[in-house]
Amino acid sequence: xxxxxxxxxxxxxxxxxxxxxxxxxxxxxxxxxxxxxxxxxxxxxxxxxxxxxxxxxxxxxxxxxxxxxxxxxxxxxxxxxxxxxxxxxxxxxxxxxxxxxxxxxxxxxxxxxxxxxxxxxxxxxxxxxxxxxxxxxxxxxxxxxxxxxxxxxxxxxxxxxxxxxxxxxxxxxxxxxxxxxxxxxxxxxxxxxxxxxxxxxxxxxxxxxxxxxxxxxxxxxxxxxxxxxxxxxxxxxxxxxxxxxxxxxxxxxxxxxxx
Amino acid sequence: xxxxxxxxxxxxxxxxxxxxxxxxxxxxxxxxxxxxxxxxxxxxxxxxxxxxxxxxxxxxxxxxxxxxxxxxxxxxxxxxxxxxxxxxxxxxxxxxxxxxxxxxxxxxxxxxxxxxxxxxxxxxxxxxxxxxxxxxxxxxxxxxxxxxxxxxxxxxxxxxxxxxxxxxxxxxxxxxxxxxxxxxxxxxxxxxxxxxxxxxxxxxxxxxxxxxxxxxxxxxxxxxxxxxxxxxxxxxxxxxxxxxxxxxxxxxxxxxxxxxxxxxxxxxxxxxx
Numbered sequence: 001x002x003x004x005x006x007x008x009x010x011x012x013x014x015x016x017x018x019x020x021x022x023x024x025x026x027x028x029x030x031x032x033x034x035x036x037x038x039x040x041x042x043x044x045x046x047x048x049x050x051x052x053x054x055x056x057x058x059x060x061x062x063x064x065x066x067x068x069x070x071x072x073x074x075x076x077x078x079x080x081x082x083x084x085x086x087x088x089x090x091x092x093x094x095x096x097x098x099x100x101x102x103x104x105x106x107x108x109x110x111x112x113x114x115x116x117x118x119x120x121x122x123x124x125x126x127x128x129x130x131x132x133x134x135x136x137x138x139x140x141x142x143x144x145x146x147x148x149x150x151x152x153x154x155x156x157x158x159x160x161x162x163x164x165x166x167x168x169x170x171x172x173x174x175x176x177x178x179x180x181x182x183x184x185x186x187x188x189x190x191x192x193x194x195x196x197x198x199x200x201x202x203x204x205x206x207x208x209x210x211x212x213x214x215x216x217x218x219x220x221x222x223x224x225x226x227x228x229x230x231x232x233x234x235x236x237x238x239x240x241x242x243x244x245x246x247x248x249x250x251x252x253x254x255x256x257x258x259x
Numbered sequence: 260x261x262x263x264x265x266x267x268x269x270x271x272x273x274x275x276x277x278x279x280x281x282x283x284x285x286x287x288x289x290x291x292x293x294x295x296x297x298x299x300x301x302x303x304x305x306x307x308x309x310x311x312x313x314x315x316x317x318x319x320x321x322x323x324x325x326x327x328x329x330x331x332x333x334x335x336x337x338x339x340x341x342x343x344x345x346x347x348x349x350x351x352x353x354x355x356x357x358x359x360x361x362x363x364x365x366x367x368x369x370x371x372x373x374x375x376x377x378x379x380x381x382x383x384x385x386x387x388x389x390x391x392x393x394x395x396x397x398x399x400x401x402x403x404x405x406x407x408x409x410x411x412x413x414x415x416x417x418x419x420x421x422x423x424x425x426x427x428x429x430x431x432x433x434x435x436x437x438x439x440x441x442x443x444x445x446x447x448x449x450x451x452x453x454x455x456x457x458x459x460x461x462x463x464x465x466x467x468x469x470x471x472x473x474x475x476x477x478x479x480x481x482x483x484x485x486x487x488x489x490x491x492x493x494x495x496x497x498x499x500x501x502x503x504x505x506x507x508x509x510x511x512x513x514x515x516x517x518x519x520x521x522x523x524x525x526x527x528x529x530x531x532x
Contacts, residue, residue, distance in 0.1 A: 056436055080437035086430050090452050100438040103448065151438060 002029035002065075003187050004053070004155060009062035011048055021212035022048045026062075028206060028215070030187060035178075037190045037198035037205045039246070041254075045213025046191040050157045053189065054078050066155065079153030081161045085144035087132040093119065093143050094128045100151035111150070118146045122176065138169035145177060149184065156181065156188040162197065174201060174230040195246050199239055200230035207246065209253045216253055219246060317499040325503045335507070342473060342484040343511060345401055349408020350469035350515075354462060356409065357416025364417065365424040365450065366442070382418060386411045387475045394480050404476035404484075411472035412465040419464075423457030424450050459523045466515045470508065 009026045012019045023045035030036055038046050051057040053064055055071045055078070064071045087096045094115060101111040119128055122142050132140055141161060148156065161177075162170040178201055181188050192198050198205050203226050205219040219242065225233045233239055267275070299319045305311045306318035313321075329335035364371040390407060397403040431449040440448065477486025485504045492500030 054437060056433065078437060080434065082430055082433065084430070086428070086434050088431070088449065088452070090455075099435070099448070103435060103438040103440045103444055147434075157437075 003032040003034075003067060004028075004030040005065040005068075006053070007063050007065065009049070009052060009059045009064065011045070011052060011057065011059045011061075023052075023059075024212035024214050026213070026215055030189070032187055033185045034204065035181065035188045035190070035202045037192060037202040038208060039192060039195060039198045039205050040208030040213070041210050041250075042193060044208040044210035046193075046208065047159055049213070050080075050159050050189065050191055053155075054080055054157055077154045079148035079151065079156045081144060081148050081156065081158045083160045083164055085132070085137075085140040087140055087143055087147070089132050092129050092131055093124060093135070096132065096143060097147045097150055099147055104151065115146070115150060118149055119143075122146050122180070136169075137165050138173055141165060141173060142176070145180070149180070154187065156186050158188060158190040160192055161190075163192070163194070170197075171231055177201075178230050195243055195250070196234060196239075197230075199225065199242050199246070200233040205246070207249060207253075217249055314496070315498050317502050321499045322503050322506060325499050326506070329503070338484050338488055338504075339507060339511070341401075341481075342477065342486065342508075345404050345476075345484065346408055346469050346473045346511075346515075349405045349473055350412070350465055352405065353409035353412035353469060353472075354416055354465050357413045357461070358420050358458065360413065360417035361420035361424060362446065362451075364421045365446070371421070378414060378418060382414045386414075387472065390475060390479050394476075399480040401481070403480060404473055407476035408469040408472035412461075412468040415468070416461050416465060419461045420454060420458055423454040427453040455526060459519070459526065462519045462522070463516065466512060466519055470512050474508070 006026055006028045010024050011022050013022055026049065028036075038049060040046055048057065052059045053071075055064075066077070087093070088099070091099075094112075097115045097119060098107060098111065101107045101115075116125075116128060119125060122145065124139060124142055124146065127135055127139065127143075132143070135143065141164075145161075158177075162173055165173065174197065190198065190201060199221060203221055205221065206215050207217045207219065208214065209216040221242065222238045225236050225239055225242075228236060302316070303319045306313045306316055326335070364374065387407070389410065393406050393410070394403045397406055427450050431453065432445045435445050435448055473484075474486040474489070477484045478490050481487045485508055488504040489501050492498060492504065
């Protein structure tokens with residue numbers, strides 16, 4: 001049984017002058033605890049796909065099953081991390097991390113202790129009572145991760161969460177996120193346009209093409225790389241081989257469907 | 260010269276910088292006072308020399324005398340409290356109703372689309388022209404005057420605050436929705452607090468507007484208050500009284516504005532860190 005299943009998902013955006021097919025006939029099955037990446041050029045419907053999986057958008061065709069249940073029955077249980085941190089600037093880091101429990105009316109002393117513990121683990125122990133604006137981009141994105149993890153989501157959706165960071169911070173954060181998600185045994189879907197990031201972090205890569213957004217190819221990441229931290233994975237020989245294969249595939253797609 | 264400044268330590272340079280800033284601020288205050296003094300002195304002088312008609316333009320000394328007189332016989336406080344109370348109630352009511360209207364518009368996008376042309380017309384229409392109708396409908400008393408003070412700022416508050424609501428980044432709502440937040444929770448957790456700065460700036464505008472509404476309201480009906488004094492002074496051709504009332508209004512409006520600014524500073528300090 002798959003943990004998450006997408007059955008022939010299609011979605012159109014309607015506007016006054018017609019409609020655009022954003023994603024077309026996408027099916028995938030993801031096992032519990034897996035880390036998969038959706039890789040593709042901009043405009044291939046990656047973010048639309050995530051919004052559909054999270055239940056924010058209803059697809060025009062197809063269905064999403066989480067543990068064999070339609071999404072509407074499972075309510076939340078899904079954590080979303082965006083390109084930017086979207087921490088509330090008027091709340092302290094602790095209050096930001098407690099946003100989820102507060103919305104779900106589950107705020108207790110226990111959740112507060114848990115929040116502080118997560119912040120410790122993530123290396124933000126000494127900014128618990130600071131405001132977001134006094135933190136660096138990397139720290140803010142870590143706080144956003146803590147906020148996402150607070151509600152114990154079964155499924156984590158990562159929408160290019162490292163793309164707004166400088167390179168060094170990005171590499172460090174990849175390692176942190178990767179080890180945290182393994183530790184908590186989370187199922188995660190990462191959307192990215194960075195080939196290296198997709199290889200270094202995930203178990204499987206879905207390569208998408210644009211207009212309409214379809215899955216062009218699926219790459220299994222070699223087991224040797226999967227077990228390494230992203231930073232170490234980048235140095236592995238097989239990393240380079242897979243990178244070249246995906247690179248060629250992307251170029252071929254571009255030639256077939258010039259942008 | 261260059262060599263000499265180079266030998267100054269960082270600490271000394273900082274002292275020098277502080278001194279310059281202080282001198283700069285002092286000169287700003289100085290020129291503000293110069294304008295103030297020049298205005299009143301030239302007014303007094305022109306009036307005494309009869310370059311301007313003293314009957315119409317009065318003079319600072321006459322206004323000052325009247326001020327002292329009214330202060331002693333208690334009528335300053337009497338008229339002032341009437342108008343001030345009406346203005347504060349009108350200001351608070353207008354602002355709150357405007358924000359509530361904005362919230363309703365945010366809640367239903369369809370309703371906001373439907374109401375859009377009417378809001379634009381209502382906003383463009385001079386609200387004081389509604390005065391006579393309001394007075395007939397609500398009776399010639401302080402209720403009508405407060406209504407004038409409120410009505411003049413409701414629509415503009417609603418429009419400004421509503422557009423502030425809409426400018427809040429959708430991704431904040433996305434984050435909250437991923438936690439399963441209701442629409443009301445999205446509103447109170449993200450939309451409303453994110454719009455505080457816009458609300459404060461409408462407060463500043465509303466201070467001035469509600470004074471206009473209340474004074475016009477008093478022109479039309481009342482038998483007391485600063486607006487009444489202005490109309491009365493005009494009817495008996497006592498322009499010293501008119502200018503005295505204007506002076507009191509100017510002082511009160513400035514004080515109210517200062518209070519709103521204090522509130523703004525307090526809010527920024529206590530909400531944004």
